[in-house]
Amino acid sequence: MSSLFPALAGGPAGRPALRFGARSLTYGELGAAAGALAGRLRGGRRVAVWATPDLETAVGVVAALLAGAAAVPLNPRSGERELGHIVSDSAPDLVLAAPGAALPPPVRDLPRVDVEVHGTGPGSVPGEHAGEGDPALIVYTSGTTGPPKGAVLPRRAVAATLDALADAWQWTADDVLVHALPLFHVHGLVLGTLGPLRRGGSVRHLGRFSTEGVARELNGGATMLFGVPTMYHRIAEALPGDPELVKALTGARLLVSGSAALPLHDHERIAAATGRRVIERYGMTETLMNTSVRADGEARPGTVGVPLPGVELRLVEEDGSPVTADDGETVGEIQVRGPNLFTEYLNRPDATAAAFTDDGWFRTGDMAVREPDGYVRIVGRKATDxxxxxxxxxxxxxxxxxxxxxxxxxxxxxxxxxxxxxxxxxxxxxxxxxxxxxxxxxxxxxxxxxxxxxxxxxxxxxxxxxxxxxxxxxxxxxxxxxx
Incomplete structure (x- = not known):
């Protein structure tokens, strides 16, 4: 398949790619660091990545993808029991970590490679020889009903989701994204880090969320902000007393919230103070992104927009029959189908089979209604809501x-x-x-x-x-x- 990161080999070497706090890499520097590391990983099957909010995590994941290996992001805040399960289940060849990072017992027993982000020499970016169906990431779910399951995300799913979002959000190489999301979930890692790199744009990671950081970066040339409702709630609370934050959000091209529903009250407070609407999207680990409010569409609070290009979405009754009424009232479970889907739960053929219908639709477990114009409104999880x-x-x-x-x-x-x-x-x-x-x-x-x-x-x-x-x-x- 074509490269996941064409700008690494063909873009301006001096263009900013990544900035984490005061540390940054241009595309030339990222290509050299990731290319050198990829050469050491070539032939590997799976690579664990100690996913701290640092440059090293981004470089490590890019290097694994360049080498054709599957990256397994590890949450540094997970307990030893959960980490032990993930390491045992995914059986990575080694772990990538920032130099000096202290690793807990289940992880430190793996062969370790420190990620060097500077001083690697000019190097060259290796060609990507993996196929579109080959694993790119193995991301573990939250494990609310048992041990976490490893969702195997193929390279096809990463490319399809990021390209569909580029269409929906008019996302280009000129965009500069700000976020402070963790890098062991698809929101912060795939959308927030790999997304800008696929477009040839840049990402500024705050390390730790603060309204001051958001204001500084958006007023300093950034164009987009990704966040979760807790972050936007804090922004809404701070806006009345912070004219710099008002100016920053007013000038942003796109404000995106995800991972949970943004309350209407916070939508309205942000819109009243800045004139800008936050848009929402809907996805999950197993599917990456399914729907979004489009940048050129109506930013309708309380909805997650329409299906992304290439994604099929239907609502079904408890017996599996389709919900035929797009009336904004009839509740059904969301099922999706498309190139954005994972291929399997690692080592769990039973769980994989149970997750799909006989005709290939993924059962999301999310309940929703659909408006007459196709907008989807999530009303909760089937199991808990x-x-x-x-x-x-x-x-x-x-x-x-x-x-x-x-x-x-x-x-x-x-x-x-x-x-x-x-x-x-x-x-x-x-x-x-x-x-x-x-x-x-x-x-x-x-x-x-x-x-x-x-x-x-x-x-x-x-x-x-x-x-x-x-x-x-x-x-x-x-x-x-x-x-």
């Missing part, structure tokens, strides 16, 4: 958005619990805006009933100091005690 109450199928996500519109609610999560009469009753878990005066159940139930429908109102309310979240800011609902 689909609540069957009083004969209705209700998505937790829309109730959460309604709760977040109440001035007394800072954070919200919704689950279901067994009810002898209704089947399941709706339970709201909220972090109040004022802990000394939290809103009562009756007030929030009435608020939801007026905005959505009476049968969608919460019947039980819990007040919390904080919601449990993972590294990407997603709420971990299983930790809320859903029965």
């Amino acid at each position: 689909l609540i069957k109450s009083g004969g209705y199928k209700i998505g937790a996500g829309e109730i959460e958005n309604a709760l977040l519109e109440h001035p007394g609610v800072r954070e919200a999560a919704v689950t279901g619990e067994p009810d002898a009469d209704l089947g399941e009753r709706i339970v709201a878990w909220i972090v109040p805006a004022d802990p000394q005066a939290p809103p009562a159940l009756e007030e929030l139930a009435g608020h939801v009933a007026r905005r959505l429908a009476p049968h969608k109102r919460p019947r039980v309310l819990h007040h919390l100091d904080a919601l449990p979240r993972n590294d990407l800011g997603k709420i971990m609902k299983r930790a809320l005690g859903r029965s």
Whole structure:
């Protein structure tokens, strides 16, 4: 197949490629460093990468891809048991790490190669001889229902997703992307790092998220910002007292949020302060990106846009029959098909078979409705967010958005619990805006009933100091005690 990174061999050598904090590489320097390392990795099958938010991680992954090996990103915040499972399951030939990085026991037992990012000499970028179906990455899922599973992502999926996003977002070599996302997930690694490199543009990684860093980089020539809802919430909170941040977002070409739904309240606060709309996209480890609001389309809060070029998407009932009503109300499970999909769960043929329908559609487990014009709105996960109450199928996500519109609610999560009469009753878990005066159940139930429908109102309310979240800011609902 054609090169994943044509700019490494054919672009201007002095063009900025990567910047992590104060450290940076041009395309010439990246090509030399990654090319030299790729020569050492040639013939390898799998390469673990200690995925800290540093230049070395980006260089290591690019080198593995140039060498035709599959990169296995390792989360430095994972515990020894999880790391041990991933290392045993993926059986990498070696681990790439920044010089001096301390590795825990399950990882430090592997042969180690330190990634040198400077002083490697001119070098040359090797040709990429791997086929489009060969593994590019093995990314491990969160493991909420058992040990993490390794999703094998082929080179075809990486190329197809990044090219589809280039079409949807009008993404070019002139774009400079800012983000502060971890590099062991597809959002920060594939979209946020490999994406700019495939286009011939550049990425500036903040290392650690701050609104000051966002303002500095966007006001300093960057054009795009990728973030998760927690980051955009902090931006929305800071905007009223930070004119430099207002200026930065106002001048950005594209603001993208993903990994979880961005609450409507934060959408509106950012738009009111800057005149700019944040757009959302929808994807997952196994599929990379499926849908997005387009840069030339309507930035409609609460939706994840339309299917990307090359991606087929359908909604199905519980019995597998297609949902035929694109009415914005009928809930179905999202199934997708296209070149963006993973090929298998490593060493798990049973799980792989269960994930696909007989006709080749991937069962995402996400529930959604589709508008008449094709826009998709996610209402929750089938396993944790689909609540069957009083004969209705209700998505937790829309109730959460309604709760977040109440001035007394800072954070919200919704689950279901067994009810002898209704089947399941709706339970709201909220972090109040004022802990000394939290809103009562009756007030929030009435608020939801007026905005959505009476049968969608919460019947039980819990007040919390904080919601449990993972590294990407997603709420971990299983930790809320859903029965």
